[in-house]
Structure formats: C-alpha cells, structure tokens
Amino acid sequence: MKIEKSDFGSLTSEEKVYKYKLSNSSMSIEIINYGGIITNINFPNSEGKKIDIVLGFNHLDQYLDKQPYFGAIIGRYGNRISKGKFNVCDKLYQLKTNNGEHALHGGIKGFDKVIWSVEEIIKKGYVGLKLNYLSRDMEEGYPGNLNVNVTYILNSKDELKIIYEAVTDSPTIINLTQHSYFNLAGESSGDILNHMVSINADSFLPIDEGLIPTGEFKSVNKTPFDFRELKKIGKDINLQNNQLKYGLGYDHCWVLNNSQKVIRKVAQAKSLKSGIQLDVFSDQPGIQFYTGNFLDGSLKSKNLKAYKKRAGFCFETQHFPDSPNKSNFPNVILNISELYKTETWYKFSNTNR
Numbered sequence: 515m516k517i518e519k520s521d522f523g524s525l526t527s528e529e530k531v532y533k534y535k536l537s538n539s540s541m542s543i544e545i546i547n548y549g550g551i552i553t554n555i556n557f558p559n560s561e562g563k564k565i566d567i568v569l570g571f572n573h574l575d576q577y578l579d580k581q582p583y584f585g586a587i588i589g590r591y592g593n594r595i596s597k598g599k600f601n602v603c604d605k606l607y608q609l610k611t612n613n614g615e616h617a618l619h620g621g622i623k624g625f626d627k628v629i630w631s632v633e634e635i636i637k638k639g640y641v642g643l644k645l646n647y648l649s650r651d652m653e654e655g656y657p658g659n660l661n662v663n664v665t666y667i668l669n670s671k672d673e674l675k676i677i678y679e680a681v682t683d684s685p686t687i688i689n690l691t692q693h694s695y696f697n698l699a700g701e702s703s704g705d706i707l708n709h710m711v712s713i714n715a716d717s718f719l720p721i722d723e724g725l726i727p728t729g730e731f732k733s734v735n736k737t738p739f740d741f742r743e744l745k746k747i748g749k750d751i752n753l754q755n756n757q758l759k760y761g762l763g764y765d766h767c768w769v770l771n772n773s774q775k776v777i778r779k780v781a782q783a784k785s786l787k788s789g790i791q792l793d794v795f796s797d798q799p800g801i802q803f804y805t806g807n808f809l810d811g812s813l814k815s816k817n818l819k820a821y822k823k824r825a826g827f828c829f830e831t832q833h834f835p836d837s838p839n840k841s842n843f844p845n846v847i848l849n850i851s852e853l854y855k856t857e858t859w860y861k862f863s864n865t866n867r
C-alpha cells in the first residue's frame with residue numbers, strides 16, 4: 515500500500531495544492547488538500563480494467579470555478595438551513611444565504627473551498643490522510659473556533675473510511691459530510707438511472723419547494739422513496755409526485771433505520787454494467803440521496819464529455835437538514851469539551867469477478 519504526492523497547482527504563492535494518491539493492490543483514491551476533494555476513485559470493472567467511478571475534473575481551475583461540490587468535504591453544516599438562521603444558547607445567528615433564501619453546505623466559502631493541512635498515514639494494512647482545518651469564530655457566521663479533522667483511510671479490503679472529528683471553544687452547530695458523485699459504470703458513461711440502489715430506511719423527510727424539510731417523517735411505503743429492496747434509480751424517478759417535483763428527482767434525506775450512533779450498513783448501489791458495487795456504512799441518522807438533478811451538461815467530465823442531468827449520484831451521510839430549526843430532529847449542537855466524532859465507510863467490490 516502506498517501514497518504518492520504530486521503538484522496540483524496553487525491558489526497563491528503560499529497556498530499550494532497537492533494531490534495524494536492512496537493505493538492498495540486493487541484500487542486507488544486521489545485526494546487534494548483543496549476542499550479535501552476526492553478527485554478520482556479507480557476500481558476494476560468486470561473485465562478487470564480500472565475505471566474512474568467519481569465525477570470530477572483534471573485541473574484545479576475547474577475545481578476553483580463554480581462547481582456543484584464534486585468530491586468535497588462539506589461543513590460546517592451540510593445541507594440546508596432555513597433562511598440561514600439558527601439559535602444557539604438563545605442567541606440568534608444569521609448565515610449568508612447562498613441557495614435562494616436559504617444557507618447551503620457551509621456558506622459562500624465552506625470547507626469545500628479551503629486548504630486543509632495534511633498528514634500522511636502509512637500503517638500495516640492501510641494508508642490514509644489526516645486533514646485538519648481550523649474554522650475561526652464567526653467564519654461564515656458560525657460561532658466558536660472549530661478545529662476539524664477529517665481522516666480518509668484506504669485499507670486492504672477496498673474500504674474507504676472517513677472519520678470526522680471536531681472540537682469547539684464555544685457552543686456551535688455542526689453537520690459534516692462528503693459530497694462525492696458516484697457513477698459506478700464510469701464517470702463519463704452517461705446517466706445513473708440503471709444503477710440498482712437500496713437504502714435502509716422506513717421513512718424519509720418530505721421537503722417544501724425550497725428543499726427544506728417540513729418536519730414530518732413520512733413512511734416510504736407505497737411511495738417512489740421506497741428503496742428498502744434494491745431498485746433501479748430510474749424506476750420511479752419520473753412518476754407524478756410532488757416530492758419528486760420539488761427535488762427535480764431524488765434530493766431528499768432518508769431517515770436511516772437503527773439510529774443508535776453505531777455504525778451499520780445504510781445503503782448500497784450497484785452498476786450491472788461494470789459489476790461495481792458500493793456499500794455504505796455509517797453511524798449517522800440520515801442520508802441525502804441526490805441524483806445529480808442540477809447537472810446540466812455545462813461541466814466537462816474528465817474524459818471531455820459533458821456531465822448531463824443525472825450523470826452521478828451522491829450518498830451524503832449526515833444529520834437532518836435544518837435540524838437547528840426543528841425541535842423533533844436529533845441534536846446538532848456541539849458544546850465546549852465535547853468531541854464530535856462520526857464515521858462513514860464506502861466499501862467497493864465487484865460482484866462479477
């Protein structure tokens with residue numbers, strides 16, 4: 515197992531960007547210190563040929579331009595906060611709004627757009643990167659100096675483990691996630707509608723027109739949101755349904771079963787074409803399943819094709835959107851002297867080999 519480091523450009527003369535390639539004997543994962551972005555995941559298809567299964571770009575400039583969070587670490591608060599307002603200790607905070615009237619994914623300059631410091635980890639059976647970022651008090655409007663570590667581990671079992679840790683010096687809110695767009699048939703292979711997906715959730719969070727949860731937990735039974743058994747993404751995505759209309763497809767948070775802060779299997783996806791399967795394990799209460807509805811063909815893929823609508827999907831493990839404003843949703847406040855620690859694993863395999 516090894517890590518190879520190479521130059522990937524720079525933001526300023528002081529802010530250099532590097533790419534780190536983590537590999538084991540069968541696969542590799544490439545990560546940059548800008549946004550902690552996973553730029554490439556190469557995994558063997560049915561013929562044994564390695565294909566790249568995440569959306570992204572070849573050049574730093576494309577990551578610096580407006581882009582929809584390809585591969586990035588998201589924070590401080592992943593997903594939406596209604597009108598960017600929330601209370602901590604009876605004090606009202608106002609975030610900058612960057613998604614209509616709402617705040618999305620940490621703000622104008624979230625964790626997806628900062629330079630992380632990197633420590634390489636080489637151990638028996640795994641390699642990894644420990645990324646660190648200190649988010650200052652009131653950065654993007656959030657209270658408290660928040661010291662964040664995100665550790666990416668690739669082990670010999672083809673598992674990518676992501677461990678999020680944070681401490682604060684003043685009570686704040688936090689909801690970290692990872693925004694990789696997967697296409698298990700290959701990043702330039704077209705849409706993901708033929709992928710089979712299952713999500714271990716009996717209910718999901720309905721949203722309003724602004725994609726803010728209404729607060730209701732709705733059973734998936736007899737709805738297009740039922741992924742309890744493996745189902746093609748495309749099977750129900752175009753049905754007449756108000757929720758699908760608001761999301762322009764799937765862009766919802768599922769309420770994962772067995773939420774006791776223990777790591778358990780929460781979702782699966784599989785391409786019948788490449789044979790590549792992704793199993794997701796997490797200790798988080800929710801998963802945002804997003805089917806790339808906003809991709810519109812304007813961004814060029816790594817193979818110089820266009821990323822059109824539904825060219826990839828995301829499995830963003832997380833706490834529920836707008837939790838700070840929903841008293842019936844689990845707590846997202848981090849207090850002084852508490853350690854925020856959560857884990858998500860993406861396990862890759864190929865069932866045809």
Ligand code: GLA
Nearest residue numbers: 582583725765802804808828
């Ligand atoms: C998240 C959101 C989507 C969209 C994408 C980025 O997954 O839920 O609505 O904003 O990020 O384009």
